[in-house]
Amino acid sequence: MKTLIPVLGDQLSFDLSSLDGAAPADAVVLMMEVADETTYVRHHRKKIAYILSAMRHHAAALVQAGWHVDYVRLDDPDNAGSFTGEVARAIARHAPDRIVVTEAGEWRVAAMIDAWETLFGLPVDIRADTRFVASHADFETWAATRKELTMEWFYRAMRARTGLLMDGAKPAGDRWNFDKENRKPAKADLLMPRPLSFPPDAITQEVLSLVADRFAVHPGSLDDFDYAVTAADAARQADAFFAHALPQFGDYEDAMLTGERFLWHSILSPYINSGLLDPLDLCRRAEAEYRAGRAPLNSVEGYVRQILGWREYMRGIYWREGPTYVDRNFLDHHRPLPAFYWTGETDMHCLAEAIGQTLATAHAHHIQRLMVTGNFALLIGADPKAVHEWYLEVYVDAYEWVELPNTLGMSQFGDGGLLGSKPYISSGAYIDRMSDYCRRCRYDVKQRTGPDACPFNALYWDFLARHRDKLGENRRLAMPYRTWAKQSKEAQAATRRQAATFLDHLDAGGDAGY
Ligand SMILES: Cc1cc2nc3c(=O)[nH]c(=O)nc-3n(C[C@H](O)[C@H](O)[C@H](O)COP(=O)(O)OP(=O)(O)OC[C@H]3O[C@@H](n4cnc5c(N)ncnc54)[C@H](O)[C@@H]3O)c2cc1C
Ligand code: SF4
Numbered sequence: 351m352k353t354l355i356p357v358l359g360d361q362l363s364f365d366l367s368s369l370d371g372a373a374p375a376d377a378v379v380l381m382m383e384v385a386d387e388t389t390y391v392r393h394h395r396k397k398i399a400y401i402l403s404a405m406r407h408h409a410a411a412l413v414q415a416g417w418h419v420d421y422v423r424l425d426d427p428d429n430a431g432s433f434t435g436e437v438a439r440a441i442a443r444h445a446p447d448r449i450v451v452t453e454a455g456e457w458r459v460a461a462m463i464d465a466w467e468t469l470f471g472l473p474v475d476i477r478a479d480t481r482f483v484a485s486h487a488d489f490e491t492w493a494a495t496r497k498e499l500t501m502e503w504f505y506r507a508m509r510a511r512t513g514l515l516m517d518g519a520k521p522a523g524d525r526w527n528f529d530k531e532n533r534k535p536a537k538a539d540l541l542m543p544r545p546l547s548f549p550p551d552a553i554t555q556e557v558l559s560l561v562a563d564r565f566a567v568h569p570g571s572l573d574d575f576d577y578a579v580t581a582a583d584a585a586r587q588a589d590a591f592f593a594h595a596l597p598q599f600g601d602y603e604d605a606m607l608t609g610e611r612f613l614w615h616s617i618l619s620p621y622i623n624s625g626l627l628d629p630l631d632l633c634r635r636a637e638a639e640y641r642a643g644r645a646p647l648n649s650v651e652g653y654v655r656q657i658l659g660w661r662e663y664m665r666g667i668y669w670r671e672g673p674t675y676v677d678r679n680f681l682d683h684h685r686p687l688p689a690f691y692w693t694g695e696t697d698m699h700c701l702a703e704a705i706g707q708t709l710a711t712a713h714a715h716h717i718q719r720l721m722v723t724g725n726f727a728l729l730i731g732a733d734p735k736a737v738h739e740w741y742l743e744v745y746v747d748a749y750e751w752v753e754l755p756n757t758l759g760m761s762q763f764g765d766g767g768l769l770g771s772k773p774y775i776s777s778g779a780y781i782d783r784m785s786d787y788c789r790r791c792r793y794d795v796k797q798r799t800g801p802d803a804c805p806f807n808a809l810y811w812d813f814l815a816r817h818r819d820k821l822g823e824n825r826r827l828a829m830p831y832r833t834w835a836k837q838s839k840e841a842q843a844a845t846r847r848q849a850a851t852f853l854d855h856l857d858a859g860g861d862a863g864y
Pocket of ligand 1: 715753
């Protein structure tokens with residue numbers, strides 16, 4: 351029986367369920383570079399280059415391992431431009447008896463695959479993506495027992511199930527979560543680890559020229575491309591992380607520093623999400639570092655929680671909430687994102703840093719995404735769908751199943767608190783505590799009103815005042831609402847005038863200023 355096995359751009363793993371049990375002699379692996387996938391949002395050019403180059407390298411590795419790979423390039427003149435169009439062409443070329451495919455990572459592509467059996471009149475075996483620790487059924491079973499879908503409880507269930515960082519039935523160190531220890535600000539440090547740099551080989555060079563040619567209007571720079579594009583190089587970056595950065599990962603997880611793009615983060619998410627690295631394997635390696643006494647528990651637990659907890663949980667929420675999750679807009683926010691999200695040109699230093707490095711590298715770390723760009727977008731009342739599209743566009747690790755719940759849910763409170771018990775908002779004080787940004791900014795983080803006041807300050811209080819109807823009863827916001835209530839009517843009015851003036855300038859196309 352001849353089997354056609356379409357392998358998608360985020361399925362670059364040898365232990366893929368669709369390859370499981372297939373005999374290379376009776377199978378054709380189909381890999382497709384298609385225009386629809388590169389343009390349904392205007393992906394950062396480095397993101398497109400990363401995915402295409404990693405796909406081409408993976409195809410070569412599959413061939414080396416004995417698979418017959420039919421690879422359709424973006425510049426093939428007959429390219430149909432869509433997965434369905436390319437599967438149709440491949441059926442005409444290979445006359446398979448059936449299709450076997452690992453389930454897609456997002457609703458849009460899943461709907462396409464669901465239609466193939468009827469469309470092509472062939473049996474289509476859609477297999478679970480076993481690279482995740484929790485199956486859809488596992489998540490449903492867990493969610494069915496809970497009144498609220500709090501990540502922490504899911505995470506503990508996953509720890510118990512996998513045995514990761516467990517001493518028998520108890521969590522290692524007798525605590526499940528060391529997050530409170532992981533909030534230290536960082537100082538510039540000459541010994542700070544740097545991610546490895548992988549200079550482009552001939553395949554990547556060819557992809558870079560193709561992307562420069564075809565995607566000139568997409569955001570982001572192609573300069574200094576140095577992502578790993580093979581499983582072996584991604585593994586080298588993982589080795590470097592475990593050897594040099596994991597011990598400090600926890601302490602400085604939330605820190606931000608001018609000019610320091612990576613700090614002690616792993617920079618492994620693009621490789622995990624596209625399939626070059628296995629998430630559970632990384633968690634086990636982190637645990638081994640702790641057990642061997644080479645990394646402290648707060649770092650290792652923090653790292654494991656991000657992958658075994660947050661990553662798996664986000665996927666569960668994405669599939670559970672369905673294809674209309676993307677349309678939720680609990681706070682009724684409709685402002686477009688300011689133009690400087692595509693240029694980085696703003697006087698607000700924190701935003702200029704986070705956006706500037708995003709456009710340069712297609713990466714920013716979690717706290718920059720959550721408490722700088724996300725926080726600002728939420729405070730100004732940006733349309734959560736527009737914010738979601740921006741994050742999906744600009745980050746090299748962005749696939750809808752993980753990006754959407756992080757952005758629309760966690761960062762923009764678009765789902766009204768399904769994911770987080772309160773909106774992630776802060777005034778400038780938080781950014782000042784966790785970074786050196788404010789010391790280098792033209793605004794004064796200590797002022798709330800006046801021409802030099804940090805815009806985050808008035809926007810923060812204005813947000814709370816504006817949304818009193820929806821958020822006033824939220825227990826976790828009781829303290830800021832009490833603080834606001836204690837302020838004089840004049841002070842409140844001045845704060846709200848300051849915010850309104852700022853938002854008027856923003857709407858008129860200004861980056862800031864009053
Ligand atoms: C608004 C917003 C959008 C985001 N969009 C994405 C996205 O599109 N793709 C993505 O992979 N992550 C996303 N994240 C989560 C997080 O910012 C990135 O996973 C992280 O910055 C990747 O860099 P790293 O590999 O150095 O991570 P590290 O800081 O080293 O963390 C270790 C690993 O944990 C996982 N992880 C950490 N936080 C999360 C999280 N909240 N959700 C899922 N996995 C997590 C990642 O696999 C990461 O590699 C988003 C966060 C926010 C606030
Ligand atoms: S002062 Fe305000 S705008 Fe400037 S860096 Fe600090 S938080 Fe950002």
